[in-house]
Amino acid sequence: MKKWGVICLSLMLMVSAVLSACSNGEGGNSGGNNKEEDTQLTLSEPGVLPITQEKTTIRITVPQDPTVISYEYGENELTTWLEDQTNVHIEWNLYPSTDSLEKLNLELSSGGDVGDLIMAFEVDNAMLATYGSQGVFRDLSDLIDKHGHYIKKMYDEVPGVQQATTAPDGKIYSLNTIGECYNCDRAMRFWINSSFLEVLNMDVPTTTEELYQYLKAVKEQDPNGNGEADEIPMVGSPHSWFAGVDDFIMNAFTYQDSDNLYVKDDQIVAAFTTPEWREGLRYLNKLYSEGLIDPSSFTNDENQMRQMVELNDGNTVGAVPGGGQHVFAANDSTKMNYEIVLPLEGPDGFKNAYYNRYGKIAGPEFILPANGKNADVVMKLIDVMYSPEFYMRARYGVEGKHWEKPEEGVLAANGGQALYRIIGKDLWQEPQQVHWHGQGAAWPTFGSDAREALPEGQFDLESVLYKAAKAYDEFAAEITVPRFFFDNDTSRRFNELKTEIKKSVDAATADFIVGNRSIEDDWESFQQELESIGIEEYMSIMQEEYDANWK
Structure with missing residues (x-):
């Protein structure tokens, strides 16, 4: 009898729950589980x-x-x-x-x-x-x-x-x-210290070779004039608005969007699998190995980057990648001392601006x-x-x-x-x-x-970024991969692949630049690592969606 009573009570609770759910569904207001409240x-x-x-x-x-x-x-x-x-x-x-x-x-x-x-x-x-x-x-x-x-x-x-x-x-x-x-859609930009250029009697770089020579001069020729070798040729941050050291510079070697992908002739390409990307890494590794990229660039948050740029009254850092001067400088006088660098021409004559x-x-x-x-x-x-x-x-x-x-x-x-x-x-x-x-x-x-x-003489971020974006437009190719919307099963798999591939690419990029991995000896193992994660499946998922809805 006791068991039968428990069964009856359970049935009564089930019926009560069903009736309650039905009554909550009346009234015509939507809201999932919130209809009773509405x-x-x-x-x-x-x-x-x-x-x-x-x-x-x-x-x-x-x-x-x-x-x-x-x-x-x-x-x-x-x-x-x-x-x-x-x-x-x-x-x-x-x-x-x-x-x-x-x-x-x-x-x-x-x-x-x-x-x-x-x-x-x-x-x-x-x-x-x-x-x-x-x-x-x-x-x-x-x-x-x-x-x-x-x-x-x-x-x-x-x-x-x-x-x-x-x-x-x-x-x-x-x-x-x-x-x-x-300007936000053209934000993969680069800025250079104007006062250093003047002291060094150099022009704004237009090629990767000219940038190398400028950074080398910043390190060796004491452009802030304090008699100390305290200049930092270049610094960035992986945690700020396009302030990664590879963001802007890689556009002198290959097309890329913010996911390091691009569309060319209706084919989606992973830039980080191409010989051009490898060449870009060689160049960045050269800069790092010669002390032209500060090691903190791979760990800095935005505030730490700003603190470095503001050293010596804002007269320490030679160049900074970033969406605008406001991401790497705190004082208006420092911001005004940095001018835009137009997209650089790489060793093979390639030049592109992110758009x-x-x-x-x-x-x-x-x-x-x-x-x-x-x-x-x-x-x-x-x-x-x-x-x-x-x-x-x-x-x-x-x-x-x-x-x-x-x-x-x-x-x-x-x-x-x-x-x-x-x-x-x-x-x-x-x-x-x-x-x-x-x-x-x-x-x-x-x-x-x-x-x-703003009046002449004041730092006007909006004017600076608008003019910079207009200047970049001349070099911007329409290669962006669309924002795909997959079905549930596909999106789950795509998300898994994207997360793991991004993790691998970010780590490998930093390792190749600082020399923890050899660009000559470890490039193939990096590509094999991507293959083992599923790079072919990742690209195939995007290509099929592109062919169906975006071609």
Whole structure:
């Protein structure tokens, strides 16, 4: 009898769970496991604020940006404004910025609680397709249809974005950042110390040989004039914006995109398997073996690189790779002392500039976990984040306090009409409580080069980067590999291969440059290592997708 009672109780609990699930499914609101929460709320029409009449709380998981002092309501101006406008309170689930994606992966794979919205993680399409097909990420199609106002406008005004972000199963697992940054798509740049050039009576290098001669002179001829051999010919960082020592220089030997791949004659090529890449490594090894590349270049973070560049009042380092002077210099006087180097001509006459032709459609910014709550509210909040006002606040701060609209006829950094003017100092690189350092700022209506040009004599990063990008355009080939979206099984395998191949290439590149591996004796073993990982399968997966949808 006791056993029979337990069985009856179990049956009753099962029936109760089924009835509960059925009742939660009524009411027509979408949201996966959150329908019961949403059906209790009074939601506004698309694009209308506040989002709900009832104060509603959601949890957002985000990597904690090191420049954001606080994300909390009453402490962060963007959070306070957003909550007041929407009637939605945000509880922040902050991950350490270091290894945040690994932590997210661990939580997702173990069924951990990642809140109601995943925001600003560097998730790729393979990860989206894998977790999406497993039901870990929610399909956003119905939510966009119901609640999209600014999102639908973005789809209309940015052709191809909806197609590019739709998974092979026809579902949408993320809403992506749309980029309006002309210089960012041409950011594999290189900078040289102008005062050193003047002292050494040398011109800006135009070839790899001229760069070698310049770096050698920096090391040997005491261009800072302090009587000490303390000059650093070249320094970089693997943890900053295109500041790896091989990023820019390799373009004098081979085509490459940010994954060291390229498309030529409709064939996808892994640059790191080519003789040209090997030649580039020979050149870089020559620089390193002669003390022209600082050893810290393979371990520096951005701050450590800046500290080195700022030694001796910014008069120590001869050359630095990087997206802009702001990534390697702290003081404006130092930034102004470094000028752009145009793409170098290699020993065989090759010359190329990096250009990301697919850069406008950036990576996933917003993902809804399927077990999150109040999905309708979350989607309406995301929609607000695609509004022009949110973007300006999320990037620049409060109008009238941190920025303002210039008068008609005021020139921008790009030479057109200026659309905004910074009041005081741009807080982008500063510790602050004004915004989230761009996190959630998904759709700019114009690029940062639309800022008012600064007066002569001031360091104007936007003008410098715009002019540098324009100059690089002359040498930029359209060879970028598209952002592929594979089905679940393919994406899982592709992700595995990509991770292992990148790990192998990064390690081997550093080893060849510093001489831990011989370019002459160990090149074939490196290629065999790639083969054992599955380089042929990796390339075949991409080529098949390219032939089917991008050729």
